[in-house]
Amino acid sequence: MPSNPSKPTDSELEILSFLWQHGPSTVRQVHDFLAKTKEAGYTTTLKLMQIMQEKGLLSRTEEGRSHIYTAQVSEEETQQSLLGRFVETAFRGSAAQLVMQALGTHQTSAEELDEIRQLLDNLENNR
Amino acid sequence: MPSNPSKPTDSELEILSFLWQHGPSTVRQVHDFLAKTKEAGYTTTLKLMQIMQEKGLLSRTEEGRSHIYTAQVSEEETQQSLLGRFVETAFRGSAAQLVMQALGTHQTSAEELDEIRQLLDNLENNR
DNA sequence: TTGTATCTACGAATTTTTTCGTACACCTTT
DNA sequence: AAAGGTGTACGAAAAAATTCGTAGATACAA
Structure with a gap:
């Protein structure tokens, strides 16, 4: 690498x-x-x-x-x-800021949103 | 503008x-x-x-x-x-792809994660 | 008033990125 | 064999982005 x-x-x-x-x-x-x-x-x-x-x-x-x-x-x-x-x-x-803007203005499917939600859960659990 | x-x-x-x-x-x-x-x-x-x-x-x-x-x-x-x-x-x-990567590797606070989660909720409701 | 510091203006050099012309090799078709 | 199509190599031009030197104006202190 x-x-x-x-x-x-x-x-x-x-x-x-x-x-x-x-x-x-x-x-x-x-x-x-x-x-x-x-x-x-x-x-x-x-x-x-x-x-x-x-x-x-x-x-x-x-x-x-x-x-x-x-x-x-x-x-x-x-x-x-x-x-x-x-x-x-x-x-x-600020990654969060970027994420917010990206989600706010770009097309995203329901499946993708779910995936993201799951990722959020994982992140909070492993805190 | x-x-x-x-x-x-x-x-x-x-x-x-x-x-x-x-x-x-x-x-x-x-x-x-x-x-x-x-x-x-x-x-x-x-x-x-x-x-x-x-x-x-x-x-x-x-x-x-x-x-x-x-x-x-x-x-x-x-x-x-x-x-x-x-x-x-x-x-x-793919904005979703970008979001996943951003969340995965960049530091984000619990508050920010919550904010994002809320945004996700809004997006799904207004679908 | 003579220096020293700090500003802008601006031309031009440098560096990086992109583009292309030309030469030459090799195949395939006529 | 000649012509046409399709490759690579490569130097160099062109365009874009960055950098800097030098000149001149103005303030301020010694």
Whole structure:
């Protein structure tokens, strides 16, 4: 586990996000997906992924003519790290404040709310 | 209310955060505070705040020789905007997922937990 | 009045992130 | 074999964010 889950940039996060969802992929696959919502050339995505590989965020193996990239940082680990930073900078360290706002304005299903409630119970019991 | 709560950068957020907490302040006050945790020259902070003023993030009034800066975007509004973006990019749009992680790993007092529980109740009732 | 401190203004250098053009290799089809 | 499509490599431009040096104004103390 890397001691420093170096903060990915927004662009890098988009790529990681795709890889977390779809597993090891080629640049083409990643790019075609990103291109749906984003204006960017193929070589831009390629370069980005190459750089991420140099940084250790991705690894790759050759597969015929192309390369297959794999995320080298886990989704949870990265979320955790980003979340910590975010709570700190945007919510002055108050996780509760963030939770309140998130619940207040974002769609959440009844099941999810129950899950959260259960988590709250656990937290209070283990106090 | 600005229709575009233009995303502040991390540095800008640090400054906004201070102003939200302490109210209208001079560059000196902001800088002295930031300097405790950050390595940066006075003119760097000054320039940053001048740019933020040009962008409309801050306003200022002259007060003798120095200027007093005031945040022109509210804390809630900004948090909301950043949160939305963050949920999207880091948590694939799942606010519940973010909430779970936040509660799981960040310190939260019993009072805060109760507050959250109450919010949950409200949400379920108004469904 | 001569320094010293403290302010703003502002151009510009630096650093980081993002983007892309071009070269070249390899396959497949004509 | 030539042409067209699809890859990677890589330098470098462009854009964005951050940093700082220097100049000039003003107050205040020695």
